[in-house]
Amino acid sequence: MSPFSAREAVKLGYTNVKVLSSGLPGWKKSKGVFEMPANGLKKMIHEDTSYVLIDLRSKKAATAGHIKGAVSIPEADLAVAKDKFPTDKSAPVILYNDDQASAKTFALVRGWGYKNASVLNGGAKAWDGMFFPGDPGSKIVYVKKLKPGEITIAEFKKAAASKMTDKVILDVRDSGMSTIPGAINIPQAELAGRLAELPKDKEIIIHCNTGILASMALKTLQDNGYKARYVDAVVQVSSDGSFEVSSK
Amino acid sequence: MIHRNKTSLLLAALVAATFSTAGVSEAGKPTVGGSCKKCHTAEADTVRGNLGTVSPDFNTLQVKVGKNLIWIVNYDDKTSVVNGDKTSGAESIKDLPKNKEISISYSGGESKPLATEIIVKQPYKVPEDQKITNDEVAKLVSMGPGKGQYTLIDARPTGAFLGGHIPTAISLPFDSFEENCSVVLPQDKDRLLVFYCGGPT
Known part of the structure; x- marks a missing residue:
C-alpha cells in the first residue's frame, strides 16, 4: 500500500518522498525498535487479547500502581529474567518504564527472539489509562488466544x-x-x-x-x-x- | 455556414470533454474499468479493464469495464501482447489469468475494434531513487521528526497501526488517504516524507 500512498503524495506536489522498501516485516527483522501506541494497548486490554506486559520500574512503583496485566521486572533484573519469558517467541511482549522503555531494554528482549516485542509509547508517564494498585507479581503467564474471525x-x-x-x-x-x-x-x-x-x-x-x-x-x-x-x-x-x- | 460549423465543432468538443472526464467513449460506453480508474483516465482508441473470456475460434476477447459492461474486441496475427519485458502474439492472451488488468489499443473505431496492442498490467515497483533503507530510517528515528526534519507515515489500516508501529510514525491508511492527507501531511512540500506498510515493496 505504501508505494501507492507515496505516488499520491508526489501527485500532491511533495518533492522528497521515500518508501521503506523492506516494509514493516523488514524493519522488525532488522530488530528496529517497535512502538506500541497507548490506544493499541488499551484495545488489547479491552478485547482481552493475550499479551506480556513488563513493568520495568521499581517494585515499589509497580505495586503503587501498574497497568492491567503487567508483571514487575525492574530494569536492573531484566537481563537475568530471560527464563521467565514464554516459549512462544511470537508473543507480544510490551515493555514500559517511567518514560518510554530504553532502546537497550528493547534490544535485550528482541535479542532473545521475541519478534513482536515493543515499547509502550511514552511509558508510564504518558499512560492515560488506569493504574491498578497491588503487587503485580513477577511470573509471566502467556496463553495465545485467537482474534475474532481468526483461524489457526x-x-x-x-x-x-x-x-x-x-x-x-x-x-x-x-x-x-x-x-x-x-x-x-x-x-x-x-x-x-x-x-x-x-x-x-x-x-x-x-x-x-x-x-x-x-x-x-x-x-x-x-x-x-x-x-x-x-x-x-x-x-x-x-x-x-x-x-x-x-x-x- | 462557417458560423454553424464553428458551433457544431464547439458542441462536439464540449460533448467530448464531458464524456472523456467520465471515462466514457463517444457512444457513451465506459473505456476505463473500475480498478484501472485509480490511475488512468480515458484515452482515444484505448480500453482498460479486466480480461474476460477469450474465444480463439472467433478471434475475440472480452474486456470487463464495469458491472455487466463488456467490450468485445477482435484480434489477429498482427496483435501484439506486451507483458513486462516479453512481447508475443495474440495467442498468449489466453494464458493470462482471468480478470487480469489489461489495456488494449485498437483500430477500426469502437463499433468494430481490432486490437493492435494489448498491454498487461505489471506489479507496481517503487522507483530505485525513492527507496530508503532500515538503517536510514533508524537514523532518522533516533533524531526524531524535529531534528531529523521528516514525517514518517504508516500506510496500513488503523487496526494494524494500533498493533504497533515504527517509533515517531503517524497513521495515514492508504484507504482514507484522500480524506485525511490534508490534515496529516505537513504543509511544507519539500519536507522528507517516508512511507511504509505491512509488506515489502
Whole structure:
C-alpha cells in the first residue's frame, strides 16, 4: 500500500518522498525498535487479547500502581529474567518504564527472539489509562488466544492442503501471482464488487501475504452475510502451488 | 455556414470533454474499468479493464469495464501482447489469468475494434531513487521528526497501526488517504516524507 500512498503524495506536489522498501516485516527483522501506541494497548486490554506486559520500574512503583496485566521486572533484573519469558517467541511482549522503555531494554528482549516485542509509547508517564494498585507479581503467564474471525495456522494448512467440501480458500492478493490449488483469487480492492463469485453455503477461509488484506476482506464478507475466517500469518505460494505459512 | 460549423465543432468538443472526464467513449460506453480508474483516465482508441473470456475460434476477447459492461474486441496475427519485458502474439492472451488488468489499443473505431496492442498490467515497483533503507530510517528515528526534519507515515489500516508501529510514525491508511492527507501531511512540500506498510515493496 505504501508505494501507492507515496505516488499520491508526489501527485500532491511533495518533492522528497521515500518508501521503506523492506516494509514493516523488514524493519522488525532488522530488530528496529517497535512502538506500541497507548490506544493499541488499551484495545488489547479491552478485547482481552493475550499479551506480556513488563513493568520495568521499581517494585515499589509497580505495586503503587501498574497497568492491567503487567508483571514487575525492574530494569536492573531484566537481563537475568530471560527464563521467565514464554516459549512462544511470537508473543507480544510490551515493555514500559517511567518514560518510554530504553532502546537497550528493547534490544535485550528482541535479542532473545521475541519478534513482536515493543515499547509502550511514552511509558508510564504518558499512560492515560488506569493504574491498578497491588503487587503485580513477577511470573509471566502467556496463553495465545485467537482474534475474532481468526483461524489457526494449523487449521489453515489443513484446509488449504485438502479439498474440503465445506470450505473454500479465498486469496485476496493482487491477481497474477501463483495461487494455492483450488483457491479463488479476488484482489481485496475488487472483493465488494465480485461477491457473486463466492459460494454462500461454504465457509470462506481468507489469506493474503501478511494477514492485513485478509482481515479487511473478512469484514467485507461478514458485512455481506458470508461465513468466513482469515489466517493472520505470512503466506507464501510458490509457482508450483506449494505454500508456506509462518507466524508473524 | 462557417458560423454553424464553428458551433457544431464547439458542441462536439464540449460533448467530448464531458464524456472523456467520465471515462466514457463517444457512444457513451465506459473505456476505463473500475480498478484501472485509480490511475488512468480515458484515452482515444484505448480500453482498460479486466480480461474476460477469450474465444480463439472467433478471434475475440472480452474486456470487463464495469458491472455487466463488456467490450468485445477482435484480434489477429498482427496483435501484439506486451507483458513486462516479453512481447508475443495474440495467442498468449489466453494464458493470462482471468480478470487480469489489461489495456488494449485498437483500430477500426469502437463499433468494430481490432486490437493492435494489448498491454498487461505489471506489479507496481517503487522507483530505485525513492527507496530508503532500515538503517536510514533508524537514523532518522533516533533524531526524531524535529531534528531529523521528516514525517514518517504508516500506510496500513488503523487496526494494524494500533498493533504497533515504527517509533515517531503517524497513521495515514492508504484507504482514507484522500480524506485525511490534508490534515496529516505537513504543509511544507519539500519536507522528507517516508512511507511504509505491512509488506515489502
